[in-house]
Amino acid sequence: MSPTITAFAQSPDRGRGLARDMRVRWALEEVGQPYDVRLVSFAEMKEPAHRAFHPFGQIPTYEDAGLALFESGAIVLHIAERHAGLLPNEADARARAIAWMFAAVGTVEAPIIDLQTAMFMERDKPWHEERLPLIKDRIRDRLGELSRRLGDADWLDGAFSAGDLMMAHVLRRLSVSGLLDEYPNLAAYVARGEARPAYQRAFADQLAVFTAASSG
């Protein structure tokens, strides 16, 4: 039995691979684990049947032989713990890779979510234009720190890990803002992630969902 994940029936990102199912697809492709996808509509996500899997009514979820998980970071970690290829074997390096996973979804993603919230939910507010630069400067603070840490390395801590997978995807959410281009080593880091064959397969699969939904 393959695990089953959930994804948007109609992704609001129009197939650009920004939704969080992309992180799980990418991880499953990296470790060579086939999987099934159950598509859910926005209405279905908020219904009790889906909330039994995801208390916050979001995607992705992950089901495998009786286990039901939510939170992309937890799902990717679960996959990484059960298959080789996403976490170092050495205990200390493994702990540091997990630290980067938490840094991605907490420290780095928080101001990025703030920007998305502003763009989608406060765009019509009188303060929108004046507040945007404040949000962007908070993102720049994080990007500057991350850029200095990465330096000219390929990945954040040795070989590619689940920490890089999570961080690269979080950073991709900045693609339309232009902010990432201010940090060439971070832009190259994300491009390095996107160039991985596993990423490409995952991207194609989520794009196919959007294309099919659009032509339906």
Added chain:
Amino acid sequence: MSPTITAFAQSPDRGRGLARDMRVRWALEEVGQPYDVRLVSFAEMKEPAHRAFHPFGQIPTYEDAGLALFESGAIVLHIAERHAGLLPNEADARARAIAWMFAAVGTVEAPIIDLQTAMFMERDKPWHEERLPLIKDRIRDRLGELSRRLGDADWLDGAFSAGDLMMAHVLRRLSVSGLLDEYPNLAAYVARGEARPAYQRAFADQLAVFTAASSG
């Protein structure tokens, strides 16, 4: 050798245990692991010596026999993996407890950080008063979902776990806002966490740092 963590030399929360070192102190107390604390000033946190441990110039960090970690979630998970008492032994239950850790620092904490940012960094802005209710409603969305999932259970998924430790501490950050009181089962959940002897010891220790700094 005991592990060493870092904490604020002068905590901005004035000893109320809201800083993130409290999560690590609490976890170490739960598992009965003695530890040392190195206090860092705001200036020291931004210097290269500290950034070598924490790329984003924050606390807490964790050092133990050559391993240096950052991110409270990653540190608590590291402690929970090496000592009994914070994660279930059964594999699926363990994965679900970790999912709650990610939910705490990502899904639930994100809008709470937004509120803190508004209170500390946008308080003098002309939009502050009008924007506050929007932020609070986003927090209420999350609290309502969490409240429904918790129901009348003591903890989020069976016995107390690192997931509850992280979630209860994230929710404590709402204590001054009054929002938590709108969800009596969540307020009781946090109080249940605070009543644990390990929490009490951790709280007393961080308060002693503040008291000593204030009388110095």
